[in-house]
Amino acid sequence: MEVDLNTNCRVLSKLNKYFTIIDYVIFALLLVASMAIGLYYAFTGGRQSTTQEFMYADRSMKCLPLSLSLMATFQSAVAIIGTPAEVYANGTQYWFIGCCYILGLLIPAHIFIPMFYRLHLTSVYQYLELRFCKAVRICGTVTFIFQMVVYMGVGIYTPALALNAVTGFHLWGAVLATGLVCTLYTALGGLKAVVWTDVFQTVVMFTGQLAVIIVGVHQAGGLSDAWVKVRDGGRISGIDLNPDPTVRHTFWTLGVGGVFLMLSLYGVNQAQVQRYLSSRTEKEAVMSCYMVFPCLQVALMLSCLMGLVMFACYGNNSPLEQQYITSKDQMVLYFVMDMLQNFPGLPGLFVACLFSASLSTISSAFNSLATVTMVDLIKPHYSMTEARATLLSKMLALSYGIICVAMAYVVHLMNSSVLQAALSIFGMVGGPLLGLFCLGIFFPCANSIGAVAGLAAGLVMAFWVGIGGFLSRMPSSVQVLPFNSTNTSENITVPAGLNGLYSLSYMWYSALNSSTVVLIGLIISFMTGPTKGDDVASGTVYPVMRTAQSLLHKLVKPSACCTSPEHTVRWSYGFTVKCIVALGHFNVVKLLLADRWS
Ligand SMILES: CC(C)(CO)[C@@H](O)C(=O)NCCC(=O)O
Numbered sequence: 084m085e086v087d088l089n090t091n092c093r094v095l096s097k098l099n100k101y102f103t104i105i106d107y108v109i110f111a112l113l114l115v116a117s118m119a120i121g122l123y124y125a126f127t128g129g130r131q132s133t134t135q136e137f138m139y140a141d142r143s144m145k146c147l148p149l150s151l152s153l154m155a156t157f158q159s160a161v162a163i164i165g166t167p168a169e170v171y172a173n174g175t176q177y178w179f180i181g182c183c184y185i186l187g188l189l190i191p192a193h194i195f196i197p198m199f200y201r202l203h204l205t206s207v208y209q210y211l212e213l214r215f216c217k218a219v220r221i222c223g224t225v226t227f228i229f230q231m232v233v234y235m236g237v238g239i240y241t242p243a244l245a246l247n248a249v250t251g252f253h254l255w256g257a258v259l260a261t262g263l264v265c266t267l268y269t270a271l272g273g274l275k276a277v278v279w280t281d282v283f284q285t286v287v288m289f290t291g292q293l294a295v296i297i298v299g300v301h302q303a304g305g306l307s308d309a310w311v312k313v314r315d316g317g318r319i320s321g322i323d324l325n326p327d328p329t330v331r332h333t334f335w336t337l338g339v340g341g342v343f344l345m346l347s348l349y350g351v352n353q354a355q356v357q358r359y360l361s362s363r364t365e366k367e368a369v370m371s372c373y374m375v376f377p378c379l380q381v382a383l384m385l386s387c388l389m390g391l392v393m394f395a396c397y398g399n400n401s402p403l404e405q406q407y408i409t410s411k412d413q414m415v416l417y418f419v420m421d422m423l424q425n426f427p428g429l430p431g432l433f434v435a436c437l438f439s440a441s442l443s444t445i446s447s448a449f450n451s452l453a454t455v456t457m458v459d460l461i462k463p464h465y466s467m468t469e470a471r472a473t474l475l476s477k478m479l480a481l482s483y484g485i486i487c488v489a490m491a492y493v494v495h496l497m498n499s500s501v502l503q504a505a506l507s508i509f510g511m512v513g514g515p516l517l518g519l520f521c522l523g524i525f526f527p528c529a530n531s532i533g534a535v536a537g538l539a540a541g542l543v544m545a546f547w548v549g550i551g552g553f554l555s556r557m558p559s560s561v562q563v564l565p566f567n568s569t570n571t572s573e574n575i576t577v578p579a580g581l582n583g584l585y586s587l588s589y590m591w592y593s594a595l596n597s598s599t600v601v602l603i604g605l606i607i608s609f610m611t612g613p614t615k616g617d618d619v620a621s622g623t624v625y626p627v628m629r630t631a632q633s634l635l636h637k638l639v640k641p642s643a644c645c646t647s648p649e650h651t652v653r654w655s656y657g658f659t660v661k662c663i664v665a666l667g668h669f670n671v672v673k674l675l676l677a678d679r680w681s
């Protein structure tokens with residue numbers, strides 16, 4: 084406690100001005116406006132009297148609000164605080180995560196969304212029951228609940244902590260205020276309120292970041308001066324093609340490992356699938372997924388630019404090294420309070436931006452958690468009236484609000500970079516879930532036993548590697564490191580055996596854990612008797628081979644319509660075999676050459 088007070092005093096003594104009345108007013112306006120949107124949807128339309136309206140907005144949403152809401156769900160204060168801190172310390176390499184958005188959104192748009200939409204699911208975990216059995220559905224639901232509850236803790240704690248450290252604002256006061264407002268509008272207004280507050284909060288989020296960037300560039304002496312400073316400071320990173328999977332951020336970890344992360348978030352996560360399912364038509368659901376792409380790029384660009392602007396202002400004299408702050412994650416808010424002192428209202432706008440980002444995340448989490456608890460865990464076992472079910476859903480949203488505040492306390496006890504913590508949770512728990520869905524969607528032979536065993540194996544792998552990695556990095560990461568000494572997580576010696584696994588970049592977690600589920604799932608399925616093609620429920624398996632063949636054929640022979648189907652199949656089969664043989668030759672040649680040169 085004493086340590087905290089001391090740091091606060093030091094911070095405040097450097098900054099001679101904190102929040103003005105205008106700042107508080109702007110911040111309060113955000114909370115009031117969000118509440119108002121919630122109340123509006125509580126008293127209009129169907130007044131949230133059916134579960135269809137509460138959970139799926141009567142399946143009547145349009146694509147623009149949905150796309151903003153899809154982006155806002157996994158864009159919290161964590162990204163707004165964590166990304167600039169990362170870019171300040173290690174340069175713009177992290178920006179290459181933008182590459183993974185392409186496949187990470189195209190695959191959901193063309194494989195997951197059409198399948199889920201046509202099955203007319205009530206929750207994404209219902210798919211698991213259709214494809215496998217009830218037990219698999221429950222395992223999936225419980226895993227999801229665990230993932231979102233932990234993530235919510237990080238999401239609500241991050242902005243409160245930053246605000247507390249820099250302005251002295253009461254930590255638990257901020258946690259409770261956001262928890263309360265968010266719970267209320269989610270419980271009262273249902274998914275419509277959640278989506279429309281997301282839209283409003285996204286606007287606040289972008290405006291706040293943009294304002295700080297513009298003022299920051301001005302403080303750094305203009306655009307060209309700022310550019311020279313970040314370039315000479317070595318913060319503009321070229322593409323790093325190092326194939327070593329233990330290096331935290333390279334093109335491969337971000338651009339390829341990130342695809343799996345994106346698939347787990349935008350393909351099979353209930354919070355997002357719920358939005359796809361709530362759109363008016365399938366086409367609009369696909370469109371909204373497409374439109375997330377530019378939105379995410381803008382969000383990424385703003386947060387990376389913020390890191391560069393910070394560097395342009397402070398150079399290598401980081402406030403962390405001067406001990407004005409105690410962790411990287413306080414950097415952004417410190418910068419805002421330091422640079423914007425003479426712009427009353429702007430610090431308030433930025434704090435509103437941070438809280439907007441987190442509110443829009445937590446509200447989506449509440450709503451999706453209430454939905455799955457109701458639809459997957461309660462409804463199948465107890466029959467009840469529609470009014471009762473809706474009331475219960477609202478109570479559930481409320482209870483998750485309380486759990487969320489409790490989780491914030493757990494996060495308070497841990498101590499890690501928030502961005503890496505959040506993305507690690509996605510990889511460790513979301514990765515195995517992605518694997519489970521892929522097993523069902525792409526492998527008709529997988530059976531229920533294989534699915535459960537695969538999921539269990541994936542989770543064990545996740546926690547083994549995740550916690551092992553965390554512990555093995557402990558000694559170097561407890562102390563506050565100087566900002567310009569790069570990543571704490573890169574081992575200097577070449578790791579061998581288990582250490583190699585432990586030092587795997589956290590950006591590969593999703594890929595590793597989902598592949599583990601698929602691999603173990605297939606092995607166990609073959610051992611216990613694979614499912615026969617005819618026994619799989621229709622519409623639950625994606626015809627990979629057929630789609631690949633028709634794509635291939637269209638690519639190579641545009642006049643495909645004139646040839647017979649048998650010819651197409653035979654031809655593309657031959658082509659595939661040739662490709663594999665060619666690849667094999669290529670690898671052998673590479674090996675021979677490598678041998679000769681070493
Ligand atoms: C999940 C991605 C990579 C998607 O852009 C990004 O929004 C992000 O880094 N999110 C961090 C987690 C958070 O902001 O809560």
Ligand code: NA
Pocket residue numbers: 154155156157158159160439440441442443444445
């Ligand atoms: Na958000």
